[in-house]
Amino acid sequence: MKYENHQPIGAFKVRGGVNLIARLSEEERRRGVITASTGNHGQSVAWAARLFGVRARVVVPIGSNPDKVRAIERLGAEVIVHGRDFDEAREYVEALAEREGYRYIHSANEPHLIAGAGTIGLEIIEDLPDVEVILVPVGGGSGASGISIAARALDPKIEVIGVQSEAAPAAYLSWREGRVVATDFMNTFAEGLATRVGFELPLAILRENLADFILVSDEEIRRAMLLMMEATHNLVEAAGAAPLAAALRLKERLRGRRVVLDLSGGNVTLRALQEVLATS
Structure with a gap:
């Protein structure tokens, strides 16, 4: 068994979040980051963003795991609820990042x-x-x-x-x-x-x-x-x-x-x- 359930956010995703945000340029950090998530990826981005002092927004779909949503908020990220499912939330994030200049963090193509x-x-x-x-x-x-x-x-x-x-x-x-x-x-x-x-x-x-x-x-x-x-x-x-x-x-x-x-x-x-x- 590889017990990733015992990671700081309760999931393996923290590994990728820390690795990615640690490698952002100063300009990207100033812009802030935004992502879409059903929970664990959002927590990883929020956790890493807090670690490196980066502003973070996380868009979650309606009906997301409330414990994960609260955890994202406790980690200091702004949570936006939008869309019927992950893919609708993701599409909204992509448009928002383009419009407002955030560094968009895709949940997988990174x-x-x-x-x-x-x-x-x-x-x-x-x-x-x-x-x-x-x-x-x-x-x-x-x-x-x-x-x-x-x-x-x-x-x-x-x-x-x-x-x-x-x-x-x-x-x-x-x-x-x-x-x-x-x-x-x-x-x-x-x-x-x-x-x-x-x-x-x-x-x-x-x-x-x-x-x-x-x-x-x-x-x-x-x-x-x-x-x-x-x-x-x-x-x-x-x-x-x-x-x-x-x-x-x-x-x-x-x-x-x-x-x-x-x-x-x-x-x-x-x-x-x-x-x-x-x-x-």
């Missing part, structure tokens, strides 16, 4: 975000040099991209397998078809996996580096969250539980192999937790 996430892969291989398979959740794809780059560079024999919800399969479809695919549906409760469109840079990296890409159901994710609590006493959010859901589906294929699950985050609302417990 090399420094991906490089920051790549340190997860470095740490996995440092701690378990004989790892054979790494299962990683995929939403926008920055985490899976970074981990897969590190794994391929250090040991090309390692299989990195992406995991996404079948109720929001844009990244999976983009990977499978070799082009950016937009879907007209996104019904997963796993907000960290919830995008309606794939992104260019992660798509190129994942097409090159992933050994496979698996879709799991939201019900499988809920069961994985519950099992994680029972077996490890760790609270992981839906996206973070997706690798365990995939491992259970692939158990015969993975039997006898050294497998690492990337538990990408642990920011779960009380309501979501109650829903998961109600399935037990």
Whole structure:
């Protein structure tokens, strides 16, 4: 298990946020930064912006995880609520950044975000040099991209397998078809996996580096969250539980192999937790 749920913001995203904002020019820092997020990416930008004294605005869609939204505000960023889902929030941010001059931070098409996430892969291989398979959740794809780059560079024999919800399969479809695919549906409760469109840079990296890409159901994710609590006493959010859901589906294929699950985050609302417990 790679317990990214114990990071300062409760998710792996902080790695990329710090790496990116640390590398902004003085002119970019003066302009301030803006991004769209369902929660964890926004927290990472807010946390890093506070660390480096940069003004930050985060646009979240209606119905976003309220705990994550409050955390973004506590970290000092201005929160704007706009759009029915992540992609509508993102489109609004892109227009706002163009109009008002902010340095727009895309949630996935950013090399420094991906490089920051790549340190997860470095740490996995440092701690378990004989790892054979790494299962990683995929939403926008920055985490899976970074981990897969590190794994391929250090040991090309390692299989990195992406995991996404079948109720929001844009990244999976983009990977499978070799082009950016937009879907007209996104019904997963796993907000960290919830995008309606794939992104260019992660798509190129994942097409090159992933050994496979698996879709799991939201019900499988809920069961994985519950099992994680029972077996490890760790609270992981839906996206973070997706690798365990995939491992259970692939158990015969993975039997006898050294497998690492990337538990990408642990920011779960009380309501979501109650829903998961109600399935037990």
